[in-house]
Amino acid sequence: MNYGYERRIKMSMGEAEASVRETLKEQGFGVLTEIDVKATLKAKLDVDFKPYKILGACNPKFAHQALNEELGIGLLLPCNVVLWDNEDGTVTLSAIDAKKMLSVTGRDDLEELSSQVNGLLHAAIDAI
Numbered sequence: 001m002n003y004g005y006e007r008r009i010k011m012s013m014g015e016a017e018a019s020v021r022e023t024l025k026e027q028g029f030g031v032l033t034e035i036d037v038k039a040t041l042k043a044k045l046d047v048d049f050k051p052y053k054i055l056g057a058c059n060p061k062f063a064h065q066a067l068n069e070e071l072g073i074g075l076l077l078p079c080n081v082v083l084w085d086n087e088d089g090t091v092t093l094s095a096i097d098a099k100k101m102l103s104v105t106g107r108d109d110l111e112e113l114s115s116q117v118n119g120l121l122h123a124a125i126d127a128i
Contacts, residue, residue, distance in 0.1 A: 003101075006094040007125050008086065013051045014128065015016040016083055016091040020055070024081065029057040032078050037046050051085040057095075066102075069110060076101050079121060080122070093128065095121040 009016060021031055030112030041049045056078035066073045079101075082094045098117040101112045 001094070001096050003006045004082075004094045005097060005122050005125060006092060007128070008067075008090050008092050009128055011092050011128075013083065013085045013091055016093060017055075018055060019090050019128045020081060020083065020124065023127040024055075026127070027124045028120055029079075029120070029124065030060070032058045032119040033058045040042065053083045055081045055083070057121075059117065059120060060114060065113060066110065069113075070105065070107070073102070073105065075102060076104070081082065081121070081124075093125050095125055110122050 007013075011019070015049070019095040024031065033054075035054040035056075036053060037052040038049045042046050049097060057080070058078040061075055080096050084092050086092060098121065099111065102114045
């Protein structure tokens with residue numbers, strides 16, 4: 001995957017989710033949205049899928065800075081952090097690459113901001 005940062009860890013899905021929420025908080029992010037893909041697919045399509053969650057993480061300082069630069073950037077917020085159960089005693093944690101995500105704006109002046117966001121997201125994932 002070349003559009004995110006990913007780590008595989010040996011722990012349960014519940015432990016991984018609790019840990020990533022905590023490490024995101026330590027890096028200044030809050031979780032604004034949560035999508036339980038397994039539950040949604042079961043409810044909407046009656047299909048079984050592995051445990052899979054999408055957490056919409058937001059660092060208010062950087063979100064404010066980005067929105068002040070360009071209001072339309074809200075289309076690219078929040079930063080998604082994804083967890084899925086590999087069904088072998090491990091969980092994959094993945095965070096969007098903010099630099100690649102913001103590259104669609106064509107604005108080179110946002111590169112420093114996206115690098116800072118990436119650093120914090122990587123730190124949150126690496127802390128687990």
